[in-house]
Amino acid sequence: MAILEVKNLSKNFGGLMANRDLDLEVEEGEIRGVIGPNGAGKTTFFNVISGVYKPSGGTIKFDGTLISNLSPDKIAGLGVVRTFQRVALFPNFTVLENVNIGRHLHARESLFGAVFGMSKQKEIENLEKSRQIVDFLGMTEHQDELASNLPYGLQRALNVAIALATEPRLLMLDEPVAGMNPTETAEMTRIIRLIRDEMGMTVMLVEHDMRTVMNLCDKITVIDFGEKLAEGLPQEIRANKDVIEAYLGAEDIVA
Amino acid sequence: MMRYLAALAVLVGFAIMPEVIGEYYVEIMILFMINLILASSFRLITTCGDWSLSHVVFMGVGAYATALLAKFLGWPFWGTVLLGGMASAVIGLAVVFPLLRTKGFGFFIGSFALGEFVRLIWVKFHFPFGGPRGMIGIPSIELSDIDFYEAIPYYYLVLLFTIACLAILYRIDLSRTGKVLKAIYADEDLSRCIGINVARYRAMAFSVSAFFAGIAGVLLAHRLGAIDPKNFDVNTMVYLVIWVVVGGVGSFWGPLIGVAVMMLVGEAARPLAEWRPLLFGGILIVFLTLLPGGLDSLMSKVREMLDKRTADGTEKI
Ligand SMILES: Nc1ncnc2c1ncn2[C@@H]1O[C@H](COP(=O)(O)OP(=O)(O)OP(=O)(O)O)[C@@H](O)[C@H]1O
Numbered sequence: 049m050a051i052l053e054v055k056n057l058s059k060n061f062g063g064l065m066a067n068r069d070l071d072l073e074v075e076e077g078e079i080r081g082v083i084g085p086n087g088a089g090k091t092t093f094f095n096v097i098s099g100v101y102k103p104s105g106g107t108i109k110f111d112g113t114l115i116s117n118l119s120p121d122k123i124a125g126l127g128v129v130r131t132f133q134r135v136a137l138f139p140n141f142t143v144l145e146n147v148n149i150g151r152h153l154h155a156r157e158s159l160f161g162a163v164f165g166m167s168k169q170k171e172i173e174n175l176e177k178s179r180q181i182v183d184f185l186g187m188t189e190h191q192d193e194l195a196s197n198l199p200y201g202l203q204r205a206l207n208v209a210i211a212l213a214t215e216p217r218l219l220m221l222d223e224p225v226a227g228m229n230p231t232e233t234a235e236m237t238r239i240i241r242l243i244r245d246e247m248g249m250t251v252m253l254v255e256h257d258m259r260t261v262m263n264l265c266d267k268i269t270v271i272d273f274g275e276k277l278a279e280g281l282p283q284e285i286r287a288n289k290d291v292i293e294a295y296l297g298a299e300d301i302v303a
Numbered sequence: 304m305m306r307y308l309a310a311l312a313v314l315v316g317f318a319i320m321p322e323v324i325g326e327y328y329v330e331i332m333i334l335f336m337i338n339l340i341l342a343s344s345f346r347l348i349t350t351c352g353d354w355s356l357s358h359v360v361f362m363g364v365g366a367y368a369t370a371l372l373a374k375f376l377g378w379p380f381w382g383t384v385l386l387g388g389m390a391s392a393v394i395g396l397a398v399v400f401p402l403l404r405t406k407g408f409g410f411f412i413g414s415f416a417l418g419e420f421v422r423l424i425w426v427k428f429h430f431p432f433g434g435p436r437g438m439i440g441i442p443s444i445e446l447s448d449i450d451f452y453e454a455i456p457y458y459y460l461v462l463l464f465t466i467a468c469l470a471i472l473y474r475i476d477l478s479r480t481g482k483v484l485k486a487i488y489a490d491e492d493l494s495r496c497i498g499i500n501v502a503r504y505r506a507m508a509f510s511v512s513a514f515f516a517g518i519a520g521v522l523l524a525h526r527l528g529a530i531d532p533k534n535f536d537v538n539t540m541v542y543l544v545i546w547v548v549v550g551g552v553g554s555f556w557g558p559l560i561g562v563a564v565m566m567l568v569g570e571a572a573r574p575l576a577e578w579r580p581l582l583f584g585g586i587l588i589v590f591l592t593l594l595p596g597g598l599d600s601l602m603s604k605v606r607e608m609l610d611k612r613t614a615d616g617t618e619k620i
């Protein structure tokens with residue numbers, strides 16, 4: 049059974065149909081790519097699945113549970129966590145504090161616990177886990193720096209680290225390598241593969257960088273004007289006429 | 304080490320102060336400490352980005368609860384202080400609930416409207432609240448033969464409560480809960496998407512902060528012996544906002560410094576009489592435009608500069 053089942057999903061903004069009748073199934077352990085031209089509705093799709101927007105129609109099931117009308121925090125609690133296309137972090141916290149906030153779902157601190165320091169043991173464990181994740185993303189030497197002082201590439205990496213700290217079952221990454229230099233891109237690609245292979249998470253990612261997508265994904269879904277245009281293995285997508293047309297002039301998909 | 308010494312010095316200072324200053328200043332110090340609790344609890348809500356314009360009303364809830372319980376039912380201090388705080392916390396929850404749909408300016412205005420609603424209940428109902436003239440004859444505190452009608456014993460009682468309240472608020476600030484509130488302020492969407500129930504945390508912050516405002520109100524009511532709705536109107540609220548803006552909410556210490564500085568300014572400016580509000584308004588504008596982070600941000604800037612200078616110095620050597 050698919051871990052994520054999306055049926056007939058639509059999202060309208062006034063008259064604009066940003067997503068229409070999208071169907072999609074993601075298998076557990078898969079790395080799924082979602083591609084499409086600018087404004088195709090990919091980020092909207094992520095926003096709807098993660099509960100940031102309510103769908104205008106259709107259903108979303110995660111692991112058999114209907115999540116299409118839940119709030120983002122409930123959806124995260126069930127194990128679906130997404131990153132943002134923009135840099136989204138807590139600028140006045142250090143790198144380690146940022147990641148440790150990501151441990152929220154594993155903390156469950158009560159007010160009395162907060163005042164009387166009753167969750168100390170739990171917090172030591174959370175901090176340890178946060179350190180591991182910082183290390184996993186190769187940011188140990190920056191762990192005490194303020195997030196706002198990091199260079200752009202590391203801020204993007206920190207976005208992924210915060211999401212990872214929640215230990216999701218489905219991790220959704222919105223353009224994880226956008227704006228990264230080739231070295232950083234290669235490193236992030238390696239990390240995303242490890243997230244699936246070693247941590248056993250299912251990954252869904254939106255990305256414009258075709259090399260990364262073709263390299264990484266087991267299967268690719270193409271969205272154009274809010275609709276599903278094609279779906280298949282990377283080599284199928286690369287050869288698909290409709291896809292090439294939608295990317296008219298975008299020679300990078302053939303490369 | 305330095306910090307512990309400083310804390311110890313402050314504590315000792317507060318402990319011996321009544322012996323050194325006159326009775327008039329002991330009364331001022333009592334108000335000062337009550338205001339510390341009020342300002343520090345106010346900061347708690349601002350850490351998640353909610354600027355409430357109803358905070359002093361919750362001080363009023365504690366004060367009115369005290370008046371009712373002590374005057375009509377003859378409750379002892381331990382009862383009034385506990386129930387005064389609880390009443391504020393519960394009414395705080397009721398007030399914040401409809402406000403959770405709003406943010407920023409909407410929250411600011413909405414909190415004013417709901418706070419005013421609570422306050423108008425005191426104005427409109429002569430029984431039991433005494434209407435616009437308020438309630439008089441609130442008993443002072445008597446605990447195991449100590450008469451707290453005297454200023455000096457009352458000073459120590461308030462000192463004890465101030466230490467306890469500020470310690471709890473400080474612990475909350477440093478805890479994960481305190482960080483979650485700051486995270487919500489920094490990036491609400493991101494906070495939600497990593498599993499934070501934003502509404503729940505905002506409601507909790509509001510209710511807890513109302514609780515401590517209520518305690519401040521209990522201490523105030525027992526001291527003044529008389530309260531009226533004007534004590535808790537938007538005028539008083541504006542003073543609280545000025546303290547907190549002048550001090551800054553960036554750190555736990557900002558609002559405390561703000562209360563200290565502005566109460567000093569207020570005392571020094573007594574000769575200005577009815578011109579004082581103008582001075583306070585001017586100070587508010589100056590801080591909002593020139594130093595929006597308050598004195599707190601100024602201190603951290605100075606600290607940074609000093610750090611840099613020492614760093615440069617060592618490099619040259
Ligand atoms: N909150 C919103 N209100 C109104 N319109 C929106 C909103 N969010 C997105 N849209 C519109 O929906 C369409 C799809 O936008 P979306 O951000 O999902 O595209 P995308 O595929 O992620 O594009 P890109 O590759 O540039 O990130 C666009 O026309 C956009 O302007």
Ligand SMILES: [Mg+2]
Pocket residue numbers: 090091092133
């Ligand atoms: Mg997008």
